[in-house]
Amino acid sequence: MATVSAPKQVSVKEDAEALRKACQGWGTDEKAIIAVLGRRNAAQRRQIRHVYEEIYQEDLIKRLESELSGHFEKAVYRWILDPPDRDAVLANVELKKSGNKHHVIVEISCTKNPEELLAIRRAYHARYKRSLEEEVAYHTKGDTRRLLVALVSAFRYYGEEINTTLAKSEAKKLHEAIKDKKFDNEDVIRILSTRSIAQLQATFNCYREQEGTSITKNLPKNSSDEYIAMLRMAVRCLKDPKKYFEKVLRRSIEGIGTDEDALTRVIVTRAEKDLKEIKELYHKRNNVPLDKAVDKETSGDYKDMLLTLLGNEV
Amino acid sequence: MANPCEVEVLNNALSGIGVDEKSLVSILTKSQNEHKKSMRKGCSKFFLEDERQFERWNDSAIKSLKAEFKLFKDVVVLSLMHPWERDARLFKKALKKGPPHYNVIVEIACTRSSDQLLGARKAYHSLFDRSIEEDLASHVKGSERKLLVALVSAYRYEGPKVKEDAAKSEAKALLNAIKNNNGDHKKKAMEEDEVIWILTTRSKPHLKVVYEQYKKISAKTITEELEVELLLKETVECLCTPQTYFTRVFDTALREDAKEDAKKALTRLVATQEDVDLKGIAAKFEDKIKERVKGAYKDVLLGVLADDRQ
Numbered sequence: 363m364a365t366v367s368a369p370k371q372v373s374v375k376e377d378a379e380a381l382r383k384a385c386q387g388w389g390t391d392e393k394a395i396i397a398v399l400g401r402r403n404a405a406q407r408r409q410i411r412h413v414y415e416e417i418y419q420e421d422l423i424k425r426l427e428s429e430l431s432g433h434f435e436k437a438v439y440r441w442i443l444d445p446p447d448r449d450a451v452l453a454n455v456e457l458k459k460s461g462n463k464h465h466v467i468v469e470i471s472c473t474k475n476p477e478e479l480l481a482i483r484r485a486y487h488a489r490y491k492r493s494l495e496e497e498v499a500y501h502t503k504g505d506t507r508r509l510l511v512a513l514v515s516a517f518r519y520y521g522e523e524i525n526t527t528l529a530k531s532e533a534k535k536l537h538e539a540i541k542d543k544k545f546d547n548e549d550v551i552r553i554l555s556t557r558s559i560a561q562l563q564a565t566f567n568c569y570r571e572q573e574g575t576s577i578t579k580n581l582p583k584n585s586s587d588e589y590i591a592m593l594r595m596a597v598r599c600l601k602d603p604k605k606y607f608e609k610v611l612r613r614s615i616e617g618i619g620t621d622e623d624a625l626t627r628v629i630v631t632r633a634e635k636d637l638k639e640i641k642e643l644y645h646k647r648n649n650v651p652l653d654k655a656v657d658k659e660t661s662g663d664y665k666d667m668l669l670t671l672l673g674n675e676v
Numbered sequence: 677m678a679n680p681c682e683v684e685v686l687n688n689a690l691s692g693i694g695v696d697e698k699s700l701v702s703i704l705t706k707s708q709n710e711h712k713k714s715m716r717k718g719c720s721k722f723f724l725e726d727e728r729q730f731e732r733w734n735d736s737a738i739k740s741l742k743a744e745f746k747l748f749k750d751v752v753v754l755s756l757m758h759p760w761e762r763d764a765r766l767f768k769k770a771l772k773k774g775p776p777h778y779n780v781i782v783e784i785a786c787t788r789s790s791d792q793l794l795g796a797r798k799a800y801h802s803l804f805d806r807s808i809e810e811d812l813a814s815h816v817k818g819s820e821r822k823l824l825v826a827l828v829s830a831y832r833y834e835g836p837k838v839k840e841d842a843a844k845s846e847a848k849a850l851l852n853a854i855k856n857n858n859g860d861h862k863k864k865a866m867e868e869d870e871v872i873w874i875l876t877t878r879s880k881p882h883l884k885v886v887y888e889q890y891k892k893i894s895a896k897t898i899t900e901e902l903e904v905e906l907l908l909k910e911t912v913e914c915l916c917t918p919q920t921y922f923t924r925v926f927d928t929a930l931r932e933d934a935k936e937d938a939k940k941a942l943t944r945l946v947a948t949q950e951d952v953d954l955k956g957i958a959a960k961f962e963d964k965i966k967e968r969v970k971g972a973y974k975d976v977l978l979g980v981l982a983d984d985r986q
Contacts, residue, residue, distance in 0.1 A: 512826075515826070516809065517797050
């Protein structure tokens, strides 16, 4: 469930005016920006942008970019974009960074439903005049490339039908590949990148029944091999996306310093989807509510934005 | 007694591509038993003298006639189908029939627009409760698997923007991949990762530039270089020089010794006429069609390919 509390009825005209007021004059009224944008769903945000441009003849996003800065600006920018556009931007940012672990590419391709992934690929065309696949292919090589391009190009069947016999035999194939440490086995990439989510879930369950442990436990953790790390991430995302995101959040917060990029990414991309369940998982796992952890580890307007997206009144 | 003229008419009606339904109707409606007997005796191409004193249909003639009659039915069914369903069914059939028919998969995946290919994938979900990628990946066993799965999964950018530098270096990469494999026969060029990612993710305008660049650095064009790997050659052709591919389909189908698959290819092209750009090519073959094709099938071909239908 979503954590963002967007009222059903809003006046987008009033919202646009409020945002304009917040940006005028000396300084910026960040609290006002958070109060409006942090409590609007995607459709409403789109309308606000549209109305703002109509009335004031300027792009709201560009205006906000110039008024705000730092982690807060990044959070607002990502939040205000349309979800497919946002993911396209996140993907592009990650691809341009060198020496990267490509979490975002794996996340996008393995935690979205087929239509969402498609919308992201379209948005990528529109924004970057390239296809996401060619960009991924260009920036990666070897086994990593084969895996990521396959994942990103998938248009999985999204029915609930499963074939149990197939699940059993593919679970076996996966196990053999893992046992022989042949992770780059053709079957592995094929199964993970073409089967439907329902079918994969059945396969993972069969794996557990056959081997006694879950498939994720059998894949090497913290491997220095980029391909194996990506593989493990893909399996985790496909198997249990909420658990995966809980871990990303936990990792981003724990220890010294905070990984704001990861924190922002998870909260912004899941706030309208299943952040509530992820919060519950987080609480169960860490004995402290996510809101409290965010409160402690972040500060200023950035913190207020995150807390608002998490459903709080600041 | 059947006169020699009628025998000739019968021979003609059943020869060539398609069948002349009108002539057949007029022959049959006038024919009594004796009449038919003398026609059978006159058509040695279709009837043999059996040892037990009767004129018997030549078995292989019946078989090829079946195929010729089917041409009209196929073109009707295929043309009326929603393009998505049509392409999904063509994929499935090609996959079922096996490796010699994989060129159909290549043809469809490479000549459709990004959204049309996507539509075919959606229709495949509806018709077969699976994704086309799954089925290809699990049923294609040979070296073509990677290429086919990747081609079918493409959602290419369709704008005109091309990066010349990238195209140059990719032409070079292709040259290396192909040259290396002409010597070393352990791995085919179509299994090379470089070849696959370039051909299956780059946009068509980009690939056309790659094709041009390749010509500059090699003595041959890519398609000439790939004579040994037919599937890869057709991939490049359909993506970069589709007109060459279409011309070849027409040419092969309209020959004297044209095989069933060649005619099916023609039917396929004609049925997808709006989706692929057949202008000009059809005009070149109009005379041949008039000469070699018969009956309702001919009418469909000529009607569909006529210029004023555009």
